[in-house]
Amino acid sequence: MKYDVIIGLEIHAELKTKSKMFCACDNNSTGKAPNTTVCPICLGHPGTLPVPNKQAIDWTLLIGLALNCQINQHSKFDRKNYFYPDLPKGYQISQYDQPFCFQGSLAVGDKEIAITRVHLEEDTGKSFHPQGRTDTLIDFNRAGTPLVELVTEPTITSAEEAKKFCQAYQRILRFLEVSNADMEKGEMRCEANISLQKKGSWQYQGGQILPTGKRTLSAKVEVKNINSFRAVEKAINYEITRQASALDEGEEIIPETRGWDEKKNETVAQRRKETAADYRYFPEPDIPPFIIDQAWLDSLKQSLVELPPAKQKRFIHQYGLKEESAEILTNDKDLAAFFENTVSEMGAWIEANGDDFERQDKNAAQMAANWINSELLKNLNTDKRAVADLKMTAENFAELLTLIWQNKINSNAGQRILEVMYWEGGDPGDIMEKLGLEQLDSEEELEKAIRAVISANPKQASEYKGGKLPLIQFFIGKAMAETKGKANPEKLKPLLEKLLME
Ligand code: ZN
Numbered sequence: 001m002k003y004d005v006i007i008g009l010e011i012h013a014e015l016k017t018k019s020k021m022f023c024a025c026d027n028n029s030t031g032k033a034p035n036t037t038v039c040p041i042c043l044g045h046p047g048t049l050p051v052p053n054k055q056a057i058d059w060t061l062l063i064g065l066a067l068n069c070q071i072n073q074h075s076k077f078d079r080k081n082y083f084y085p086d087l088p089k090g091y092q093i094s095q096y097d098q099p100f101c102f103q104g105s106l107a108v109g110d111k112e113i114a115i116t117r118v119h120l121e122e123d124t125g126k127s128f129h130p131q132g133r134t135d136t137l138i139d140f141n142r143a144g145t146p147l148v149e150l151v152t153e154p155t156i157t158s159a160e161e162a163k164k165f166c167q168a169y170q171r172i173l174r175f176l177e178v179s180n181a182d183m184e185k186g187e188m189r190c191e192a193n194i195s196l197q198k199k200g201s202w203q204y205q206g207g208q209i210l211p212t213g214k215r216t217l218s219a220k221v222e223v224k225n226i227n228s229f230r231a232v233e234k235a236i237n238y239e240i241t242r243q244a245s246a247l248d249e250g251e252e253i254i255p256e257t258r259g260w261d262e263k264k265n266e267t268v269a270q271r272r273k274e275t276a277a278d279y280r281y282f283p284e285p286d287i288p289p290f291i292i293d294q295a296w297l298d299s300l301k302q303s304l305v306e307l308p309p310a311k312q313k314r315f316i317h318q319y320g321l322k323e324e325s326a327e328i329l330t331n332d333k334d335l336a337a338f339f340e341n342t343v344s345e346m347g348a349w350i351e352a353n354g355d356d357f358e359r360q361d362k363n364a365a366q367m368a369a370n371w372i373n374s375e376l377l378k379n380l381n382t383d384k385r386a387v388a389d390l391k392m393t394a395e396n397f398a399e400l401l402t403l404i405w406q407n408k409i410n411s412n413a414g415q416r417i418l419e420v421m422y423w424e425g426g427d428p429g430d431i432m433e434k435l436g437l438e439q440l441d442s443e444e445e446l447e448k449a450i451r452a453v454i455s456a457n458p459k460q461a462s463e464y465k466g467g468k469l470p471l472i473q474f475f476i477g478k479a480m481a482e483t484k485g486k487a488n489p490e491k492l493k494p495l496l497e498k499l500l501m502e
Pocket residue numbers: 020023024025037038039040041042043144
């Protein structure tokens with residue numbers, strides 16, 4: 001392609017504070033009837049006064065700190081004026097020239113994506129256009145929900161990078177426990193500014209895209225209404241293709257806002273883009289400015305938890321995990337904690353059994369990581385359940401892994417026990433006894449099973465004896481079936497090899 005792709009993101013995230021941004025209304029309207037979590041303040045009645053939510057400001061600053069932002073010691077709210085049916089005041093309280101946080105960064109793989117600003121504002125209500133009706137319904141429950149807006153520098157160069165940025169940001173919001181950031185529920189909303197420029201026709205200077213020489217830049221287009229990670233990628237790729245073919249035809253790109261149509265898989269023109277001047281920003285006269293001093297920031301820094309990138313590095317170093325394995329485990333705060341609790345409990349179980357075990361034993365940790373990433377996560381993803389919904393404790397899960405670790409059961413039996421524990425919880429030792437899954441260790445019984453298998457498969461047995469050694473896997477499988485998966489694999493294989501050669 002003869003164009004460079006230039007993408008900047010604006011991401012809005014709803015904070016899950018108890019009350020709304022400027023009033024005491026319940027901020028959680030899930031399952032509540034329309035227009036029930038409202039009051040004169042969030043409905044914009046004349047004469048009412050907004051009172052800022054301290055928790056929302058703290059959390060915005062915390063997000064800024066997590067993203068390595070500078071914090072504005074002097075900050076304020078501003079009015080952003082525009083008319084929209086679900087914006088009852090006729091303006092949005094937002095932040096203009098003194099956002100709480102600015103100049104941060106967030107890594108996507110090896111690349112640091114620069115963040116222009118992170119500011120705090122209020123959400124609007126929601127309009128509904130029921131099918132078959134000509135009127136519009138409005139629900140103000142969401143009006144006044146604290147909304148954090150993050151703006152990146154235009155340094156993202158592909159749809160995939162944009163998607164990964166959104167995912168990395170979502171992880172941080174969830175680790176900080178300030179937002180559920182579920183895109184499907186609109187708790188996190190992504191807008192992308194996309195332009196294509198002829199190679200060599202532009203430069204990036206002082207945070208701006210500037211033309212080189214006397215050339216002119218191609219306009220950027222804003223894409224809204226993107227409500228999943230998949231849609232982030234699809235919408236941007238669609239727009240790249242659309243703009244490239246327009247430019248190829250010698251057409252000019254119109255600076256406009258386009259909406260992503262999930263059903264048609266295309267972006268659709270919505271309106272010409274507003275500029276800052278259209279909004280007539282001015283300082284919010286009803287809220288005094290803020291002074292954010294060092295003591296305030298210091299106390300926030302203390303509540304800053306270990307974030308996914310740091311946790312991933314630590315898991316690799318401390319537990320000897322592979323990068324990919326560590327990444328999966330640190331995707332979710334609860335999953336990461338479940339893993340670490342499992343490893344520590346495994347140490348306790350093994351020590352309680354009188355064995356020698358170093359708590360940070362890397363083999364046990366890798367075993368735990370493998371079981372969580374393959375077996376457990378597979379089930380959770382299929383059932384769309386969260387780690388918090390698990391009936392099984394890390395202690396019981398660790399006990400199960402210890403049974404396998406100590407060769408009391410094989411991994412087949414482990415999987416069957418896990419299936420019971422996953423749905424019902426419970427003690428793996430009890431389940432093992434109930435299901436009769438205790439590992440078959442007795443040489444006598446193993447021999448009996450092997451002899452039965454050999455006499456049932458005389459052709460393969462003589463082929464093996466004739467030198468077709470890979471057939472050993474066939475016999476292992478048969479013998480496992482014969483013992484209902486209970487045979488100790490470490491004893492089974494050598495015994496099979498011996499008896500097959502007789
Ligand atoms: Zn209210």
